[in-house]
Amino acid sequence: MNRTDRLYALVEELRAVSPRPRSARWLAQRFEVSARTIERDIAALQASGVPIWAEPGRTGGYVVDRAHTLPPVNLTAGEAVAMAVALHRLGGTPFAAAAGAALRKLVAVMPAADVAEAHRLAGRVHLIDRGPATPVPAAVADAVAARRVLRLRYADRSGADSSRDVEPLGYLGNSRHWYLLAWCRLRDELRCFRTDRIRSVHPLAEVVTRELDPADLDIPDRVISRLSLV
Structure with a gap:
C-alpha cells in the first residue's frame, strides 16, 4: 500500500470506529508499518486539516471527528x-x-x-x-x-x-x-x-x-x- 492509499485508509479506519480511539501500535499492525510511520502519517493528516486528536492514557489513541469529516461520496x-x-x-x-x-x-x-x-x-x-x-x-x-x-x-x-x-x-x-x-x-x-x-x-x-x-x-x-x- 502506498502512502496516499494508507492516508485515506487511516481516515476511514478512524471514521469507522469513532468515537473510540485507535492506538498507533494497533494502526501500525493493521497497515504493516512502524508506529513511527503512523505518527508521521497522523501528523500529515492533521496538518492538512483533518480533525484528528490524540486521547492520552492506557486505552487512548487517535480519534477522528466524524461530524467534521465528510465522506467522499453519498450513495442512495x-x-x-x-x-x-x-x-x-x-x-x-x-x-x-x-x-x-x-x-x-x-x-x-x-x-x-x-x-x-x-x-x-x-x-x-x-x-x-x-x-x-x-x-x-x-x-x-x-x-x-x-x-x-x-x-x-x-x-x-x-x-x-x-x-x-x-x-x-x-x-x-x-x-x-x-x-x-x-x-x-x-x-x-x-x-x-x-x-x-x-x-x-x-x-x-x-x-x-x-x-x-x-x-x-x-x-x-x-x-x-x-x-x-x-
Whole structure:
C-alpha cells in the first residue's frame, strides 16, 4: 500500500470506529508499518486539516471527528444496490475482490438509515448465475423501491395483454431476463412477470405490506444467490 492509499485508509479506519480511539501500535499492525510511520502519517493528516486528536492514557489513541469529516461520496440505497448488482457480474474475474472492497468502502461512509434501506432492498434481489444485463423499466424499479402497488398491462407468451394489480416484492434475474416478483391479485398468488413483457406501469397510492418468503420461490439454495453489500 502506498502512502496516499494508507492516508485515506487511516481516515476511514478512524471514521469507522469513532468515537473510540485507535492506538498507533494497533494502526501500525493493521497497515504493516512502524508506529513511527503512523505518527508521521497522523501528523500529515492533521496538518492538512483533518480533525484528528490524540486521547492520552492506557486505552487512548487517535480519534477522528466524524461530524467534521465528510465522506467522499453519498450513495442512495438504490445506487448501492445497483453497484452490488453490477459487481455481482464480475464474479470469477480478476477484479471481483477489488470490486467488493470498493463497495464496502462506499457503504461504510453512507448514513446508517441509508445502509439499512440498502440492505432491505438488496434482500429483495435474487439472482441465478450472474444475472441478466437487460434493463428493468424505471417505473417498475421505482415502485419496488417505494413499495407501491402497481397496475400492469402485461403480455403473456402468446402476446395477449391483460391488466393486473400486483404487489411488487422483489426481483429474480437469470442469465437472460429480469422478472418482477409480485403478488398477483388477479390470480391470488405469487407470480413472476418478465419485465420485457410489461407494456405499461401505473403506480397506485396503496403501500405494499406483504413480504416475500424466499421459500416461496421454490428454487434450490445452491442455484440462487442473493446480493450482499458487505
